[in-house]
Amino acid sequence: MEPKIETKSLSFYYGVKQALRNVTLAIKEHQITALIGPSGCGKSTFLRCLNRMNETIPKTRMEGEVLLDGKNIYSPGEDMVEVRKRVGMVFQQPNPFPKSIFGNVIFGPTMLGINHKARLEGIAERSLRAAALWDEVKDDWKKKSGVSLSGGQQQRLCIARVLAVNPEVILMDEPCSALDPLATLKIEELMQQLKMQYTIVVVTHNMQQAARVSDWTGFFLMGEMVEYGPTKVIFTNPQDRRTEDYITGRFG
């Protein structure tokens, strides 16, 4: 099967500091790929290269290619706004806008020029259902502010917001690190459901989480991709000594 996203010799620099070194990786469609590694190893940087979010940071430079369905998203003809519609992102800190729940979910579609009210309501309800938030907010979703939700609800709202744009890939950067175990469990269940329709890449510090939810796992160390393979293999029979050390907790 063709990979959904593929990076080729991806290197990234913040000024003179190199954060990624020659990362080559193929991400399979309708699968969950987990990225693990110690803090500062470049997981977030890598993730943000996949939807051109790093371009909002000044004085940075990228080398290599990122292919989405075989086409380089960084080639001159590609529009980064278009890329971000196809590759959605959920951040570590839930960041709902200070608008109503409804206003949050329809933000993306509205930006795309959809303004038919019934249609927006349909999209919003579908997205909230898909993000497993509908039952909790259906009574006052038009009035209640997104910011007044609990952390776990906020994160699901952010997922709903991404789903409303109907992306192909969803990038999640430590989506559960600000959440309690119960909320975490909810998000993990949600990811399982979502992978039927979407391709998911998730950064996590939680080994169990990676082992539980992902199909593929990539291990990063100091800007390099040390090992990449099926999650089962990485966790039971890692090829690289450093991967083993990290997974077994013998490592910083």
Add this chain to the structure above:
Amino acid sequence: MSRYLVDKAGRRLVFLAALVAILILLLIALFTFKEGLPAFLKIGFVKFIFGTKWSVAGGEFGILPFILASIYVTLGALLLSVPLGVSCAIFLAEVAPHRAREIVRPTVELLVGIPSVVYGLVGMLVVVPRMGDSLLAAIIVLTVMVLPTIISISEDSLRAVPHGYKEGALALGATHWQAIWHVMLPQARSGIATAVILGMGRAIGETMAMIMVIGNSIIIPTSPLSPARTLTGTLAMELGYASPGSLHWSALFATGVVLFILILALNSIAFIQRREGEG
């Protein structure tokens, strides 16, 4: 124990200072009201506010022309300076390369400190020859005067918008401009409202520069190109000549009272706007 005492003393001191400040303001207001009261009584409130003639020799004191001029000038200046200033703030905060900002920002801040006579002089020599002594000339000078305040406060509040909001919007496929317009600006709205309130305060209170370009004719302005006289202009030009206790003197203080109320009203409107922006 002692820390508690220091804390208590500190709080008392701050409270006292606040009290003194408020008291002084109250006294000034009271004095103004007291001196202005005879004018309201003798001339009649309605006749004073809606009178269109002001002549010291003729003993006629109607301030409608001044009220209108003050309102026109203030709103005109805001109408020009807010869009301009906010655009400039957006440019500085979001578009301009770092180096350009490093040059522009201190320059803008420097402009805040220039005394208003200088603005008046430049207005007199540069603006007036192009359009005559007029409301418009005053509006343009005022716009330039309040722009720095509006730019720097708006830029600060745009920068204070959490980065997550902007990234969130961009990650949803919003263009940079959409992220600014739909997420960052609403988020910075309260700060921008503060900028507008400050700008408005400066605009309506500005005297020196206005006197030099607005023409000071005692007529109801009928077009932007017509000369006019503001409330503050009248006070500044005539207070030195009025003998205390005379009707003229009292009428000038009553003008001060109206100015006071006008500022209060305009500020409340802006304040309510800001409240709604936060809610």
Add this chain to the structure above:
Amino acid sequence: MAKIVKLLRLAIGVVLCLGLILSSGGLVQAQGLEGTIKLSGSTSLQPVTMKLAEAFGSEHPRVNISVSGGGSSVGIREVDEGMVDIGMSSRELTSDDPPLFIHPICRDGIAIIVNLRNPVGGLTREQVVRIYTGEITDWGEIGGEWEKITVISREEGSGTRACFDEKVMKERKIFPQSLVYNSNGIIRTKVAKDPKAIGYVSLGYVSGVKPVAIEGVEPTMDNCKSEDYPLVRRLLFVTHDEPGGVIKGFIDFCQGDAGQKIVAEAGYVTL
């Protein structure tokens, strides 16, 4: 060592005391007057009064003179309330003003000025009146280019305006559409910048603009002195009581030859 220091100190002290006694003694011998004089009022009189005070002060070092502005009415009021010793007024006192002693210091001509490019060089009094009432609105009507006149006046209450009203307008009123500016300097600048403008300023401010003749009489120093030129006003000092002591000394000085010389140098018309 300590002894030497002590001795040195003593010596310095003695020398200082001696010097002080000698110098002050010298002053007492040369000067009769001492004290302070406070003045406030007309800003037109302020600059020349400061020059007069300076000259008087250098003759009488123990007299201290402070001069502040505020406007004629402020000066009149403050003299009446005893806050200052002398008020400066650029207008005559009216029946509304308190009764005060009047001491003319100098006279001032008021020139009607137009832009240097304006071909009009003279006007009749009637024409000036009709310009300031808004009946004549175009320079073309009075021999200039066909352009709308920008009429500039002073604010009500100013001495210059009072004189203009009294000597030119008489019972006619300046029309409200006229521009009003509250200083000679601003009006001069406005007229210098605007080819269509007409205004009036103190004689001392005529530069970079063209003074027009009224009824054929140019506003020259001589014409003002002889009062052939109609727009001449007195500038006054006012006091609450019959002046005496330093105050009388200062006023006499100003009205005397030395004072009048300073007045003439400052561009005013002597008494």
